[in-house]
Amino acid sequence: MSLLQPHFRQCPTAFTPAFSISSNHSLYVSVSKCSFISCCSSQSQTAVVDVPIDSKIAERDEIRFGLPSKGRMAADTLDLLKDFQLSVKQVNPRQYVAQIPQLSNVEVWFQRPKDIVRKLLSGDLDLGIVGLDTVTEYGQGNEDLIIVHDALEYGDCRLSLAIPKYGIFENINSLQELSRMPQWTIEKPLRVATGFTYLGPKFMKENGLRHVTFSTADGTLEAAPAMGIAYAILDLVSSGTTLKENNLKEIEGGVVLESQLQAEKH
Numbered sequence: 001m002s003l004l005q006p007h008f009r010q011c012p013t014a015f016t017p018a019f020s021i022s023s024n025h026s027l028y029v030s031v032s033k034c035s036f037i038s039c040c041s042s043q044s045q046t047a048v049v050d051v052p053i054d055s056k057i058a059e060r061d062e063i064r065f066g067l068p069s070k071g072r073m074a075a076d077t078l079d080l081l082k083d084f085q086l087s088v089k090q091v092n093p094r095q096y097v098a099q100i101p102q103l104s105n106v107e108v109w110f111q112r113p114k115d116i117v118r119k120l121l122s123g124d125l126d127l128g129i130v131g132l133d134t135v136t137e138y139g140q141g142n143e144d145l146i147i148v149h150d151a152l153e154y155g156d157c158r159l160s161l162a163i164p165k166y167g168i169f170e171n172i173n174s175l176q177e178l179s180r181m182p183q184w185t186i187e188k189p190l191r192v193a194t195g196f197t198y199l200g201p202k203f204m205k206e207n208g209l210r211h212v213t214f215s216t217a218d219g220t221l222e223a224a225p226a227m228g229i230a231y232a233i234l235d236l237v238s239s240g241t242t243l244k245e246n247n248l249k250e251i252e253g254g255v256v257l258e259s260q261l262q263a264e265k266h
């Protein structure tokens with residue numbers, strides 16, 4: 001069985017790239033109307049520019065594929081593509097454009113994960129690989145973003161609500177128990193620190209938590225409860241070590257999204 005079956009076809013209105021990879025991993029990429037993201041796993045208000053993009057795509061012959069330029073996923077993403085005989089040829093690490101010799105009409109652009117999503121939305125990229133957390137936060141439910149498949153088997157993590165193990169939270173172990181605490185009122189809401197300023201409020205609303213406010217930071221969110229900035233945090237958890245070291249715990253019903261979650265839309 002061939003590991004890789006690249007095929008790119010042109011439709012009258014726009015490029016419709018598709019390729020599929022099969023083996024133990026499976027990555028299937030297809031782009032119809034607009035943009036595609038593939039997720040490995042699972043941040044901040046963002047002005048996502050959502051403009052009609054079919055015309056922009058039609059102006060280009062090449063297919064632009066966005067890959068993480070740095071961070072946790074960067075090296076693993078290149079390794080994954082290598083496993084499928086797709087070697088990404090980058091002249092030097094400070095040049096953000098690269099080629100995949102096996103796919104002559106694909107142009108690779110290295111970008112920060114959140115910028116990959118923004119550029120898919122604006123039509124400046126056609127395909128991308130980012131974490132599900134990033135596409136869900138920055139995609140904000142935009143229907144033109146097509147999420148195709150999990151099974152990339154790396155970047156495992158979950159977006160999860162966590163509270164202190166101590167004090168008023170000592171006996172609180174579920175979202176339901178948290179929501180029923182009499183402490184949360186309009187005057188004194190549950191304060192949550194998160195980088196996920198789209199998903200955070202959405203999740204709380206969907207789960208009936210009414211008196212909640214959010215504060216945001218770029219990192220080290222686990223420090224917020226001990227610093228008195230927030231009661232709870234909503235952040236990515238992988239091994240759980242950072243929560244543990246900061247005396248925090250996850251609670252039942254507090255997972256917003258998980259690695260390997262499948263989302264597909266045609």
Ligand SMILES: Nc1ncnc2c1ncn2[C@@H]1O[C@H](COP(=O)(O)OP(=O)(O)OP(=O)(O)O)[C@@H](O)[C@H]1O
Nearest residue numbers: 041042071072073113131132134155156157236238
């Ligand atoms: N322990 C973890 N913490 C954060 N992200 C993780 C973790 N494990 C896996 N991931 C995945 O790796 C992706 C990239 O993480 P990384 O911190 O490199 O992202 P980033 O988008 O460059 O973040 P930032 O721009 O805030 O530095 C995340 O979006 C997530 O899907």
Ligand SMILES: O=P(O)(O)OC[C@H]1O[C@H](OP(=O)(O)OP(=O)(O)O)[C@H](O)[C@@H]1O
Nearest residue numbers: 219220221235236237238239240241242
């Ligand atoms: O469950 P763990 O394996 O401990 O991983 C989770 C931690 O890793 C990430 O932080 P990162 O290392 O990116 O640092 P930051 O907090 O400064 O963003 C994430 O925001 C958590 O804090």
